[in-house]
């Protein structure tokens with residue numbers, strides 16, 4: 670199981686977002702977080718007709734950057750999608766050990782404090798997938814599926830007991846502060 674997360678950014682990612690994500694991962698899951706710098710998403714990954722990037726090749730890009738044995742996390746200032754969906758807030762590819770988060774839509778219709786909170790929730794959610802969790806039917810659980818920013822706002826940043834227990838069995842101890 671991953672103990673280290675290499676945290677990449679792309680484009681303009683606010684300093685308080687970087688700080689909150691890194692500190693939340695350390696506190697919630699006891700992970701070591703290494704700020705790994707900025708990476709450039711190549712223009713070929715832009716679908717110009719939609720003005721959105723393709724999320725799956727971006728995950729492969731992060732996989733190519735990250736160290737073996739570390740999970741890779743990318744927070745990117747772009748809008749992205751996977752074929753069949755209008756957009757994604759994030760995409761995890763567990764077999765690559767990669768989680769990606771896209772900020773453009775998370776910034777909409779809210780204040781700064783709640784925006785940062787949304788990013789933290791989506792990072793915990795996508796890394797939860799990387800660690801082997803599936804979507805959860807408990808509405809407050811951070812592993813519940815969100816189709817809109819309002820659904821992101823409605824869930825908490827914490828894991829339900831069942832998801833926390835699963836993570837514990839996988840070797841990731843969830844701190845009490847991040848269990849509902």
Ligand SMILES: [Zn+2]
Pocket residue numbers: 794798804814
């Ligand atoms: Zn999900």
Ligand SMILES: [Zn+2]
Pocket residue numbers: 805806807810811812813828829830831832833
């Ligand atoms: Zn859950």
